[in-house]
Amino acid sequence: MSQDGGPGAAPATKARPEAIKAVPVRHYGRWIGAAVVLGLLALLVLAFANADIDWGVVGSRLFDEAFLSGTWNTLWVTVLAMLLGVVLGMVLAVMRMSANPVLSGVAWLYIWFFRGTPVLVQIFLWFNLSIIFETIDLGPIYKNEMNDVMTPFVAALLGLGLNEAAYMAEISRAGIQSVDTGQTEAAQALGMPGSKTMRRIVLPQAMRVIIPPTGNEFINMLKTSSLAYAIGFNELFLASRNFGSRTLAVMEALLMATVWYLVLTTVFSIFQYYIERYFQRGSSRQMPDTPLQRVRKHLTTFRHDTGREAKG
Template structure:
């Protein structure tokens, strides 16, 4: 006697279909609305390759890379001071983080740019003598690039210090003690054991901070530094095509952020490679193993 099989009931995911249709309708509505706007879309490709926009693009990338690089160096030093056994170094590092992380970036940029109101001249000399090593006007040194660089780099260094400190603290203490037991110096322990493991914790937030740095350079436009936003405003102030130039700047921002995101992905994968388990061998690898194995030998399980 054959037993009747249970009837198959096909699952119906009505929620998926409804949400998918709603998303498509919303996107179509947004596209239709954008097409009805008074925007000269044909002029946007011209602005994408405009010399002024390209100059702003270079200014954005240079400022972000230099500021982030210096911020990483300072952040590592401040993080090492935070975890040191020197109470003076710990107090200084804590005050540094508290100060530069507490002030808004725009305020820091404005303070550096208007430093000449407090110190009209910057002088460095030998104490108790009339010898001066450096004596220049502050406005000659504190250019728009320097002011933006100091504001962005010092603010970011405070965040980098906490990121690096969290990465260093994530390393198991037992591994450090094991390295001490075999006579490794602190520098060797830091280079061979601590940093390779801490980098897997440090890189993801650092990549996110660099992406924020690329977009944060737009705040330098308030002091006249030519980056993408300033370049777009310079063009639109003559031809009044505000939206077209801003859309061109937005496209370049997305391109730069996408490239940075891809670089972050490969950097993370490089440091995580030793933690990934090897997947099943490919067909070519299996054939090579079988051909290289003597006949009548049981393959290992």
């Protein structure tokens, strides 16, 4: 019979270590910061609530025909100008990367001019084009007075769209250059023409880089379109100015215009999230959260933090 500790003895059972009692770190600075921010927001809301503003006018005239018309004109000129900027910007990006020095030089000169001058100056250049050109004559195709052609809408469209094309050219060029050149070389080795390579291989991958800044450019364009009020185009800002001048409710009119701008930018920001998710399919990177997923994540995190604080 073997003794304890002998060669045939069963190994002694080790006592299990006591479970670690983890105490979550209390982030007092976060709660203090949140309290300060909420206090400042409350003071700001209280100040506006007690200010000399007729909130009844803001609520009752928000859907006034003048504001609806101005909002529609703002949206319409923004969409058309952005389409012009995206298409022309893509062409300029391809020209900029061309081995032909003439195409590359012309694209560089275009980008240099339109990025180097203010949008408002460009809008006025187009609007006052009739000073130096009384008529537009394209021979048998088209002929008309410049004043009849260069309306405030057309001047705003050209000023915004051609300026945007310069920025979209650089964004598109960065997206195209982000695609591995080996894929282009492989397509050429298979006999695929350059146009088809660009359309089927390069651009679908480049869109992952192009889409995020393009969405930001669209939202910026939506706000920059307010500069067209200077030439009499009846967009949202001019509609609010006219409403304020007519009713003497200047601050109320500006607040209503602010509400409509926020509505438009919010809607298109949500669209931007879903478009980014669409073009990032198949990417190794994590897809961006949708707005609803972000709200749900923040609520879940807040509940967990509150629960830990309560248990602590």
